[in-house]
Amino acid sequence: MEPRSMLDRYTRLAPDYDRMMSFWAPLDRWRRRAVAETNIGQGDTILDIGCGTGKNFPFIEERIGPGGRLIGLDYTPAMLEQAARRVEKERWENVELVEGRAEEANRIVKGPVDGAMSWCCLSIVPEWEQAIAATASLLRPGGRFTVYDMRTTKASGLLGWPLTRVIEWWVNHYGVGDVKVDYAVIRPWKATMAKHLTNVTYEEMAFGTLFKCSGERSAAEES
Numbered sequence: 001m002e003p004r005s006m007l008d009r010y011t012r013l014a015p016d017y018d019r020m021m022s023f024w025a026p027l028d029r030w031r032r033r034a035v036a037e038t039n040i041g042q043g044d045t046i047l048d049i050g051c052g053t054g055k056n057f058p059f060i061e062e063r064i065g066p067g068g069r070l071i072g073l074d075y076t077p078a079m080l081e082q083a084a085r086r087v088e089k090e091r092w093e094n095v096e097l098v099e100g101r102a103e104e105a106n107r108i109v110k111g112p113v114d115g116a117m118s119w120c121c122l123s124i125v126p127e128w129e130q131a132i133a134a135t136a137s138l139l140r141p142g143g144r145f146t147v148y149d150m151r152t153t154k155a156s157g158l159l160g161w162p163l164t165r166v167i168e169w170w171v172n173h174y175g176v177g178d179v180k181v182d183y184a185v186i187r188p189w190k191a192t193m194a195k196h197l198t199n200v201t202y203e204e205m206a207f208g209t210l211f212k213c214s215g216e217r218s219a220a221e222e223s
């Protein structure tokens with residue numbers, strides 16, 4: 001998706017994004033899990049790529065505590081404005097909101113970070129491979145990068161048809177991009193992560209409509 005249309009879509013969605021997402025509250029258990037799988041603890045620094053309005057922040061704050069540092073990076077100023085409101089309301093003093101593109105994360109974020117995560121962002125980033133490379137390079141050795149995102153299911157028949165319609169509906173309402181291209185199987189998530197990280201895992205959940213891919217920076221590497 002062109003950056004301009006992406007920006008227009010999220011600028012329009014931003015004020016109502018959290019309210020719309022409350023309908024999908026069951027997804028929060030996967031947000032919590034994504035944070036847990038990023039393997040961060042008290043006092044750590046974590047980067048949330050495409051953080052949007054900060055829906056992952058409560059789960060991150062729970063783990064890093066006031067002594068940690070949370071960096072939320074997003075390309076849409078209107079989404080970051082909502083994130084800033086959340087931060088103010090919760091009185092978190094350890095959050096830095098950074099406006100910019102995931103694919104340039106290594107130029108705009110001061111690393112290293114102990115962990116990085118991205119929830120439903122990279123599937124709409126045309127330069128997603130660059131975004132993975134940039135994020136991986138910010139990790140300290142041993143740090144983990146966890147990506148959770150949508151995809152079209154491989155299930156067919158009675159299950160496949162309705163699930164594909166749900167994804168199409170979701171993308172038309174909250175996402176951007178082409179369901180057939182951006183959300184389909186064609187992106188080699190695991191192989192791309194493996195170019196930069198070790199111990200890479202890939203798994204599909206929710207009848208194959210959600211995937212997670214994660215890997216860690218080799219402990220032997222110097223940052």
Ligand SMILES: C[S@@+](CC[C@H](N)C(=O)[O-])C[C@H]1O[C@@H](n2cnc3c(N)ncnc32)[C@H](O)[C@@H]1O
Nearest residue numbers: 010050051052055074075076079101102119121
């Ligand atoms: C579906 S929202 C997800 C927001 C948040 N991660 C969540 O789980 O609620 C996608 C977000 O990705 C951001 N985004 C899209 N392209 C981006 C890019 N190239 N770099 C950084 N953020 C981007 C959008 O501004 C939007 O906030």
